[in-house]
Amino acid sequence: MAKHVPTANGTEMTGATSLVKSLEAAGVDVMFGLPGGAILPAYDPIFDSTIRHILVRHEQGAGHAATGYAQVTGRAGVCIATSGPGATNLVTPLMDAAMDSVPLVAITGQVPSAAIGTDAFQEADIRGITMPFTKHNYLVTDPAEIPGVIAEAFHIATTGRPGPVLVDVAKDALQKMTTFNWPTSIKLAGYNPKTTPDAQAITDAAALIAQSSKPVFYVGGGVIKANASAELRQLVELLGAPVVTTLMARGAFPDSHPLHMGMPGMHGTVAAVTALQKADLLITLGARFDDRVTGKLSTFAPNAKILHADIDPAEIGKNRHADVAVVGDVRETISALIPALKAALAKSKPDLSTWLRQMNSLKATYPLGYDLPDDGSLSPQHVIERIGKISGTDTIFTSGVGQHQMWASQFISYEHPRTWLNSGGAGTMGYGVPAAMGAKVGAPNATVWAIDGDGCFQMTNQELVTCALNNIPIKVAIINNESLGMVRQWQTLFYEGRYSNTSLESKRVPNFPMLAESMGCVGLSCERPEDLDKTIEKAMSINDQPVVVDFRVHRDAMVWPMVAAGTSNDEIMIARATAPDWDSQEL
């Protein structure tokens, strides 16, 4: 919607200028992009715009940077690219943003409208390509439509369940003259997201909670999207029930809170996984019963009734039947639930003390932990834990995908929302560096660390050039185990240690510190535990340049606990072939 009434309203201009004026009117302050032929007309007015344009080195970097910016600020991230390969390089970030419900607006140039369908130079049907993973997308061939489409794109991206919207603009629509008219209202017959929950659903939800004796708050990323952390804490403390936060919800509820049982799922804590399995009610808030959380669905939380609150009606009952469904914004839902639950608890308050004692016993017996390598080499978990401790809880962390991502979700303590950014649904290797760049642009005063793997880093590190040239001093920790570590872990566990194509030899090639220096960053390395803290402190002391630290860690460390893919959460392992000692637990 209109952020300001643009002074340009009613003025004659090119479609390109109209596009840039529209982005300004939508409140855009920064965008990440790379020009090319079809989008070139737009880059001329960008030259004069108040919008900061950050010239990336690869369009994928622009997309993930826009995502990092959006995840930190809560506003739409914007990326821009040309037609054909420029546009297809945005495909991965768009899919990533769709899976993690990130508000993103992608602008692409298209070949002139007369050439569409002729296999013209750099022609790709990007609208067709991105239909499966955009919330909506557009192909604009008439310059008069540009302001309305841009206003709709931002409205759709940022309201309801957030998501990516792509606007493809034909080159001739950018070149033709038009009269700029920013719309005063947006009318979309087929788009009307419900944000206020039904009163009856809230009453039913409160009654269901008040009847349960083993409730668990199953908190998903929607709580962060809805800025509902403060309300969530009130609700949790009102009931006094245990909480689990999914990979996308780390930071939605403080890790230090005594009711927090940790992260559930494939690499979740024993307490969090067991809380879901043994609960009689899951109070599901902005979460979607993803397979990485449920394990084998038919054995997930077998005794639990389901209260499912989500803004997306299509998530209700998608994977698991909901006994009570509340469709609406999760902050509005929680705010309405607090008084309703108070009233319900005043009539009958369940005794949760046995349940809490059981969960606290599991939490105490099975904390997250790791063994230090016998040979005195660096432990990857220890490196990540020390970065978290030394950098502190106001730091924003991003990660790639794999073992280092799981360890960063486990061994860093998250106290605040929007401080943990990762590719949860898509599992996009290479997310870490460009997302950190976008995060630092969105929160320039925060320390931003990308916890990356040596495999992931080699996919998108070119954006460090962008960071160095644009005064975006991020810090990158390469957890270098010279392997595609998570794939190697699966080969260890499920393929008899046959390490087919997972050895990257990244302790020989490339030389990461030299690579970093060549890109205008400070390159450091650390191989010995006794150098760990001082290396991190050195990296922390450099704030005028990006810093890359090559942490050369032990290769065989594995991520535990683990629920193997396709198995039941009941089969959680705390180490290889080691289940928790259930007989000693009162459950």
Add this chain to the structure above:
Amino acid sequence: MTTNRRQHTLEVLVENEPGVLARVAGLFSRRAFNIETLNVGPTEDSSISKMIIGVAVEGHSLEQVIAQLDKLVSVISIKDVTAKAKEVHDTQPDYQN
């Protein structure tokens, strides 16, 4: 999911715009919903087209088909017109318990 594969007929009003058939067909394909029949025609309002879609799903799966269809911005309304003409919803599905 589809133990009783009775055919349901959905009357779907969509924006009459390029690509709308691909949006609907693509949704069915990627969500692994089976389309038995599909007809597209005009309405009295030239900006709106009507799709008649036959799907062989029941219960939970039918709810998912309708909920996912409703997420498409180009889809204006969905009616289940099987046998007794029962309106499923116009703008939002009612998941109220």
